[in-house]
Structures are given as structure tokens and as C-alpha cells.
Amino acid sequence: MSDGKSILVFGATGQQGGSVAAALLKAGWKVRALVRDVAASKSVALAEAGVDVVRGDFDDAASIRAAMQGVDGVFSVQPSSPGGTVSDEDEVRFGIAVADVAAEAGVGHLVYSSGGAVRETPSGLGHFDSKARIEAHIRTLPIAATIIRPVAFMEILVMPGFGLDQGQFNFFVQPDQAIQLLAVEDIGKYVAAIFADREKFAGETIEIASDAVTGSELAAVFSEVAGRAITYARFGDDVLAANPFLSKLTALVDAGRLAGSADFDALREMNPEMRSLREWLAGTGRQAFLQALGRAGNWAYNA
Ligand SMILES: NC(=O)c1ccc[n+]([C@@H]2O[C@H](COP(=O)([O-])OP(=O)(O)OC[C@H]3O[C@@H](n4cnc5c(N)ncnc54)[C@H](OP(=O)(O)O)[C@@H]3O)[C@@H](O)[C@H]2O)c1
Numbered sequence: 001m002s003d004g005k006s007i008l009v010f011g012a013t014g015q016q017g018g019s020v021a022a023a024l025l026k027a028g029w030k031v032r033a034l035v036r037d038v039a040a041s042k043s044v045a046l047a048e049a050g051v052d053v054v055r056g057d058f059d060d061a062a063s064i065r066a067a068m069q070g071v072d073g074v075f076s077v078q079p080s081s082p083g084g085t086v087s088d089e090d091e092v093r094f095g096i097a098v099a100d101v102a103a104e105a106g107v108g109h110l111v112y113s114s115g116g117a118v119r120e121t122p123s124g125l126g127h128f129d130s131k132a133r134i135e136a137h138i139r140t141l142p143i144a145a146t147i148i149r150p151v152a153f154m155e156i157l158v159m160p161g162f163g164l165d166q167g168q169f170n171f172f173v174q175p176d177q178a179i180q181l182l183a184v185e186d187i188g189k190y191v192a193a194i195f196a197d198r199e200k201f202a203g204e205t206i207e208i209a210s211d212a213v214t215g216s217e218l219a220a221v222f223s224e225v226a227g228r229a230i231t232y233a234r235f236g237d238d239v240l241a242a243n244p245f246l247s248k249l250t251a252l253v254d255a256g257r258l259a260g261s262a263d264f265d266a267l268r269e270m271n272p273e274m275r276s277l278r279e280w281l282a283g284t285g286r287q288a289f290l291q292a293l294g295r296a297g298n299w300a301y302n303a
Contacts, residue, residue, distance in 0.1 A: 099137060
């Protein structure tokens, strides 16, 4: 499997890259991380965990090239426009730069993290269509590549503004409609399985998820964990009318495109430990969930 080989992880101070770096270390890979600030606390924590931390930037191709020297694989993820720090064009430029340099450097396996709603046909949302452009570019390159499409993170559920503090949770789905969700900790486990078997996964595009729940099931599990009643309703028409971004996302859920279509049987083979929502709430999500129960705030979903 890893045989002491090394993987360069982008975004290792963030959610996806952090999950990937941790899982690869656990699986015995050597891990290098390109970070913008080697002295930042998350970078220092990575170094303390055994990661080879190097300085660089998506906008500095020379730093990407230097970081790729001698690595066997690359995990690529970029920030996107709803986060407010980059444009859709920046995201495309960054994603293509990483892929181009990986191909030039003769890297053995590129894993690119795209998004669950990404398809060849336009979605109407820039930060999905940007990923479609990066995917299309990667498919033209002479490199063994695997594209993962993560569905909505469970971590979104505990963001302010969804009503947990008021005992009334609002989300994208109808009460009887299911949506697939992904625990960020599972991303690394899927990616570790992909790097462990290049023959099997090169050329594949794989939607990844951890669980599927309906709105009513969200209410039931939340009530159980909170120890008090939490009801569920889909975002009201007034809320959707006032927020075009939310409205477009909800329309994509209704169209099935953002509700998730991951194949759980295949995913279970890659990662038998995939987290159910209940398990996530009992584990890594517990503290954030309990905090969200007592935290008012405005809707700030920005992924
Ligand atoms: N939320 C969801 O449900 C969901 C689902 C599927 C896909 N996505 C996608 O996930 C992506 C974001 O991933 P994430 O949540 O893991 O990100 P994140 O936690 O916000 O972290 C962003 C990472 O990118 C690094 N970074 C930012 N600008 C950089 C630059 N110029 N050069 C080098 N590194 C840079 C940051 O490093 P620093 O330490 O330097 O800041 C950080 O490690 C977005 O494309 C989003 O659309 C989200």
C-alpha cells in the first residue's frame, strides 16, 4: 500500500485537507502539506503530527512545483467563492495549476476533490460550475487521476441560522425527502482507500457520502441527542424568495442534483467505518451540535 511513499496535501489546515492528512498518516503514508503560513497554529499542529510542512500558495506555481518534488501522489482541493476569499475564476486557475504541475512533474496519482452537485451541464451556481471546468481539464491530462465529489458536509448542520437554538431546524429537504450528508472525517478515509489502490480508482469519478436522512429523521435524531424536542420544516417560501443563493441550492436539491446519489455499498467497501449522522453527533460533531443549541445567529451557509 503506502510503502513509505509520500503524498502532497493541499488545504491541510482546512476541513478536507485536514481529514486527508490525518487519514494518510494513519495509513502509513509520508505526508507533505503546502501551507501559506508555516507558523500558523494549524500548520504547527500538522508538523507536530509528523507532516512535512512547506510554504507555498496556489498563485505561486514555483512553490507548487517545489512542493511536488519527489511525491507519489497529490490531493487537490481549493477554496470557493461562497467563502468570500476567492472568485470562481481564482478557483479554476488554482485547480488547473495544481493539476498541470502534477502532470508535468510526473506525479503517480492525483486525487481532486470536486463537489456532489457537479455535472457537465451547468448548475447555475458558479462554485459548482468552476469545479466542472477543473474536472474537465484534469480529464485531458496525461496523469492517473481520481475525482471525488463530496456531498453536503454534516458540519453544515450546526452552522448558525438553521434554527437549532430555537428548537426548529430548517434545511433544504421536505420532511419526507432524503438528502445525503458527509462527515468531514470520512473524506480522508475515502481518499486513503483511493491512494491505496491506484489501479482500481484511476480514471474514476466517485460521489462520496456518509449517510442519507430525511427532514423528519433529522428532527428525530437531533431531538434525541439534544434531550428536547426539535421540529423540522423546509425553508419557508419567504426565506427562499429573499435569498437567491439559498433558493438555487434548494432547487438543485429538489432536482435531485444536490440531494446526493452516492453508492453506499461501494463506499462501504472503501471505508467500512463511514459515520451515520447519529454516530457523528455522538463523536466529532457532538461539541459543535451542543454549542449550536445555545447559539443564535444569522444564516451563514457559504459552501
Ligand atoms: N461545505 C460543503 O458541504 C462542501 C461540500 C462539497 C465541496 N465543498 C467544497 O470544499 C472546498 C473547500 O474545502 P474545505 O472546506 O476543506 O476548505 P477550508 O476548510 O475553508 O480550507 C481552505 C484551505 O485552503 C487553503 N488555501 C486557501 N487559499 C490558499 C492559497 N491561495 N494557497 C494555498 N492554500 C490556500 C487554506 O489554507 P490557509 O491555512 O493558508 O488558509 C485551507 O487549508 C470548496 O471548494 C467547497 O466548494 C464543500
